[in-house]
Amino acid sequence: MRRLFGQARERERRDELLSAYLDGELSAGELVRLEAQLVNDPALQAELDALRQTVALVRDLPQIPSPRNFILPQATPSRPRSAPLARPRRAWAAPLLTAATAVVSLLFVALLSLDLLLPRMAGNLAFAPEPQMAAETPQEMPVEQEAPAEMPPAAPDEAEVGADRAPEEEKAISPVMGGGGLTATPTPLATTLAAAERSGEGADHWDSVSEEPAEVAPPPVEEESPEPPESEVIGAAQPASRRPLEIVLGLIALTLALATVWAWRARRRC
């Protein structure tokens, strides 16, 4: 099948060269190569002769005279009454609209993908060995991990308090983790957070997230808290905030697509 397709493609290429040769439209290099081939290949020469004869037959077709006159009546308006003066055709409009549609569509798809992937990524940060504990503990761990992050942006003494608190909270965490049958290894995130607090270097780093923990800080660090996990809260908040943008992008993409179709059709007309 592939061989047949390859042969067909080769035949098309050969016919293109022969056709361009008849019209003097070959480059210097192509001309030299083809003429060398024609000398050595009688079959190719026969194809060229047949093509030449075909073109000559078409060119020799008699010109059919018009069966009547196509003159316009005197009352013909200079432009259609219903149509205003047509604007000059803008050949660049269709390709430009096509490009715009592609860009907006890509943005829309990217945003949508982000929405789908982000909650999953947030969920993957927590442990989930047993369903019950996974329902509670991983949800709470980010709260406990984030809570100390409130401290760094504050005054240094508070940071020390926070640093002092961190080990206690780690102790609070570990029983939960141990009791739940989880491995006692803290997550890399928790380790990083604790280390950053102690060194005081994490203050700036956590400035950007300090506001988010503030939103979920009020619930106390209780193991049985029914509060929704922070990651899910964050995950839920972000898609909601991006939803209007997705809708707008989707509508723009649809409008641009319709405009693109119209522009390509209009381009075909005079």
Next chain:
Amino acid sequence: MDEANLIESARRGKVDAFNELVLAYQDRVYNLAYRIMGDPASASDAAQETFIAAYHSIDRFRGGSFKSYLLRIASNKCYDELRRRKRRPATFFEDLSEVDEEANPALINGGEGPEEYVEQREMARLIQAGIETLPPGQRVTLALSDVQGMSYQEIAEATDISLGTVKSRLARARAKLRDYLREQGELLPARYRLG
């Protein structure tokens, strides 16, 4: 009055001036439409629409070849009609007509004998039938190139396609027509048969 003045007068709304241009180019436009559409009625319609559209958009003509301007409109009209027919095929009564444009007495040049005249008519009919087997884009390109003698560049501008596409369409059209005429081998007059 020369062509430029006629065009200028037509721009100012002088239908008489435009009709002079119509008389000068109508054979060429009709011939192109006939070779593309394949029947006299459709060719007449296309030619009439071409001149109407050309008159209405004369303000957009920015100089250059008025012939190319008209042939561009004509080829687009024919192309649009062929595409429309492809989407909504219907039996056209023109297809059933017995009008044979190739037998037009106006084509007799007086120099050939009756046998030669018949041979030429048969050949023209076969070639026309072969052209009508081509898809619209190839048909239009072949007609503009080999029937009207336009260059690749002129065809590219008239049909709003790239030079590469012109070359490719023309090559395919010619190759298909060659293969078609080969298949008809025995039907062709002896001296016209392809190798």
